[in-house]
Amino acid sequence: xxxxxxxxxxxxxxxxxxxxxxxxxxxxxxxxxxxxxxxxxxxxxxxxxxxxxxxxxxxxxxxxxxxxxxxxxxxxxxxxxxxxxxxxxxxxxxxxxxxxxxxxxxxxxxxxxxxxxxxxxxxxxxxxxxxxxxxxxxxxxxxxxxxxxxxxxxxxxxxxxxxxxxxxx
Amino acid sequence: xxxxxxxxxxxxxxxxxxxxxxxxxxxxxxxxxxxxxxxxxxxxxxxxxxxxxxxxxxxxxxxxxxxxxxxxxxxxxxxxxxxxxxxxxxxxxxxxxxxxxxxxxxxxxxxxxxxxxxxxxxxxxxxxxxxxxxxxxxxxxxxxxxxxxxxxxxxxxxxxxxxxxxxxxxxxxxxxxxxxxxxxxxxxxxxxxxxxxxxxxxxxxxxxxxxxxxxxxxxxxxxxxxxxxxxxxxxxxxxxxxxxxxxxxxxxxxxxxxxxxxxxxxxxxxxxxxxxxxxxxxxxxxxxxxxxxxxxxxxxxxxxxxxxxxxxxxxxxxxxxxxxxxxxxxxxxxxxxxxxxxxxxxxxxxxxxxxxxxxxxxxxxxxxxxxxxxxxxxxxxxxxxxxxxxxxxxxxxxxxxxxxxxxxxx
Ligand SMILES: Cc1cc2nc3c(=O)[nH]c(=O)nc-3n(C[C@H](O)[C@H](O)[C@H](O)COP(=O)(O)OP(=O)(O)OC[C@H]3O[C@@H](n4cnc5c(N)ncnc54)[C@H](O)[C@@H]3O)c2cc1C
Ligand code: SF4
Ligand code: SF4
Numbered sequence: 134x135x136x137x138x139x140x141x142x143x144x145x146x147x148x149x150x151x152x153x154x155x156x157x158x159x160x161x162x163x164x165x166x167x168x169x170x171x172x173x174x175x176x177x178x179x180x181x182x183x184x185x186x187x188x189x190x191x192x193x194x195x196x197x198x199x200x201x202x203x204x205x206x207x208x209x210x211x212x213x214x215x216x217x218x219x220x221x222x223x224x225x226x227x228x229x230x231x232x233x234x235x236x237x238x239x240x241x242x243x244x245x246x247x248x249x250x251x252x253x254x255x256x257x258x259x260x261x262x263x264x265x266x267x268x269x270x271x272x273x274x275x276x277x278x279x280x281x282x283x284x285x286x287x288x289x290x291x292x293x294x295x296x297x298x299x300x301x302x
Numbered sequence: 303x304x305x306x307x308x309x310x311x312x313x314x315x316x317x318x319x320x321x322x323x324x325x326x327x328x329x330x331x332x333x334x335x336x337x338x339x340x341x342x343x344x345x346x347x348x349x350x351x352x353x354x355x356x357x358x359x360x361x362x363x364x365x366x367x368x369x370x371x372x373x374x375x376x377x378x379x380x381x382x383x384x385x386x387x388x389x390x391x392x393x394x395x396x397x398x399x400x401x402x403x404x405x406x407x408x409x410x411x412x413x414x415x416x417x418x419x420x421x422x423x424x425x426x427x428x429x430x431x432x433x434x435x436x437x438x439x440x441x442x443x444x445x446x447x448x449x450x451x452x453x454x455x456x457x458x459x460x461x462x463x464x465x466x467x468x469x470x471x472x473x474x475x476x477x478x479x480x481x482x483x484x485x486x487x488x489x490x491x492x493x494x495x496x497x498x499x500x501x502x503x504x505x506x507x508x509x510x511x512x513x514x515x516x517x518x519x520x521x522x523x524x525x526x527x528x529x530x531x532x533x534x535x536x537x538x539x540x541x542x543x544x545x546x547x548x549x550x551x552x553x554x555x556x557x558x559x560x561x562x563x564x565x566x567x568x569x570x571x572x573x574x575x576x577x578x579x580x581x582x583x584x585x586x587x588x589x590x591x592x593x594x595x596x597x598x599x600x601x602x603x604x605x606x607x608x609x610x611x612x613x614x615x616x617x618x619x620x621x622x623x624x625x626x627x628x629x630x631x632x633x634x635x636x637x638x639x640x641x642x643x644x645x646x647x648x649x650x651x652x653x654x655x656x657x658x659x660x661x662x663x664x665x666x667x668x669x670x671x672x673x674x675x676x677x678x679x680x681x682x683x684x685x686x687x688x689x690x691x692x693x694x695x696x697x698x699x700x701x702x703x704x705x706x707x708x709x710x711x712x
Contacts, residue, residue: 236344
């Protein structure tokens with residue numbers, strides 16, 4: 134299934150990150166590109182996109198922030214240190230306000246805001262200001278930056294519905 | 303429509319914003335009894351350690367934020383509520399009428415039954431005013447005693463150490479953070495603190511506090527006398543419900559609310575630390591934590607504005623940084639009868655991970671010494687997803703929780 138990790142500006146054609154596990158070969162170019170973008174060197178530990186390998190099934194799943202319409206991380210922040218990028222709709226850490234309390238890391242139910250011990254701040258996907266490095270780096274088209282003509286609250290809604298179906302994995 | 307909110311902490315402020323987003327016309331009044339612009343208690347440790355100034359504690363940095371939203375702020379203390387006439391009485395005698403009311407008065411710190419806690423060098427660490435007082439008295443070399451090694455105690459420890467004080471921690475219980483951590487993690491945190499040079503005294507009571515503006519003498523049992531320049535009391539909090547006496551609003555531990563955050567009286571809602579609401583797994587309880595303050599406030603405000611919304615239920619979740627050792631706990635981390643437990647412990651490296659299951663579901667977790675992707679634990683627990691084959695895999699290797707979530711959610 135193709136996942137679209139979009140932004141949430143309503144009534145406006147915006148672009149979103151589309152992740153397609155079917156096409157992912159687990160080469161980790163995206164993790165390299167993301168960490169390079171973040172700290173100017175290759176360090177997958179600081180990549181904000183992660184590829185999970187399910188070797189038994191020969192499956193790779195690229196995974197990052199869904200840029201929730203109503204973002205749990207942003208709502209939980211005690212000092213308003215997570216802003217919305219007006220261009221992309223991305224939820225972006227404002228580093229000079231973040232106190233490093235880590236509450237967003239437990240509030241985000243997707244595990245996609247993480248604490249950076251070296252900076253004492255948190256890090257998350259910011260869609261690179263509108264030109265995501267992971268999508269540029271992906272050689273197979275598993276990660277693409279596509280036009281989104283939908284406002285997509287579905288993933289949030291799906292989560293909130295507490296769906297109770299067994300995990301078929 | 304006139305909306306009135308009592309309490310301008312994170313719950314009150316979030317509710318005001320949500321009301322405005324859903325009702326552009328309504329009149330919104332936010333009443334709070336603390337001076338200055340709305341701030342966040344959670345920012346206090348960072349103020350104490352000097353990494354931010356008071357400006358950085360503000361809930362909303364933009365000075366015009368409330369004006370722009372046309373939310374009126376009133377600094378006043380609410381003394382009582384007349385539910386029938388929909389009227390609040392203020393301590394200065396003023397009266398405020400409302401159509402819909404939100405009670406978001408938070409909680410306040412309590413004292414253990416120890417004689418002498420009214421001395422001027424004894425302070426809670428709960429408000430900005432407390433923080434200023436602590437900063438005045440906790441400086442390089444001063445002898446500071448912290449009474450209570452719970453969540454708040456632990457979270458301000460680093461700030462006190464960074465101020466250069468000589469710190470003694472006195473805790474009546476047998477371990478640190480008993481309400482958030484199990485035995486194993488509590489003892490590891492204690493050992494960590496001792497290794498960082500903190501004088502930690504668990505299973506110890508303070509029997510008597512004597513002193514004046516110049517200094518304090520504490521009588522410990524066991525342990526004898528201890529001299530101090532400041533005693534910080536962090537021994538728990540209770541909801542601020544006193545002003546509701548005779549109002550008809552049902553108060554048990556906190557203000558009882560339904561899944562729409564409505565109290566026993568129609569048109570009156572409650573959110574945040576002060577409310578006792580529905581839990582994620584069917585029970586009822588108080589969750590005096592920031593993320594739940596905000597989430598309950600959103601639900602309350604949506605309902606107040608006429609958008610029927612039910613809360614999925616509150617869940618305990620905490621992240622605690624004790625002098626650099628980071629711990630989290632989620633949901634029913636204590637486990638349940640008949641449930642299964644998977645855990646991994648590396649005492650030497652202060653690492654610990656424990657997962658609690660009920661049938662095929664994850665219901666609680668504790669982590670120590672790792673912060674990677676911990677939010678996924680919330681997702682796995684609160685979504686109540688069945689784990690299927692991942693249950694067994696997690697029993698074998700609990701560190702694979704993020705993989706499990708990626709597999710299940712993708
Ligand atoms: C030092 C410290 C660190 C913390 N760290 C964390 C953390 O890491 N994670 C976490 O989840 N939580 C933390 N907390 C707890 C968190 O701050 C609270 O859960 C949160 O503030 C609750 O928000 P609230 O809006 O419900 O209540 P509050 O923030 O307490 O706001 C309520 C407001 O209402 C006012 N009020 C009360 N009665 C009246 C009245 N009768 N009339 C008018 N006004 C009234 C109060 O004075 C207060 O200003 C911390 C708290 C402290 C003190
Ligand atoms: S970090 Fe988490 S909560 Fe925040 S926008 Fe991304 S997925 Fe949503
Ligand atoms: S860690 Fe930073 S961004 Fe996250 S909640 Fe705390 S202050 Fe906000």
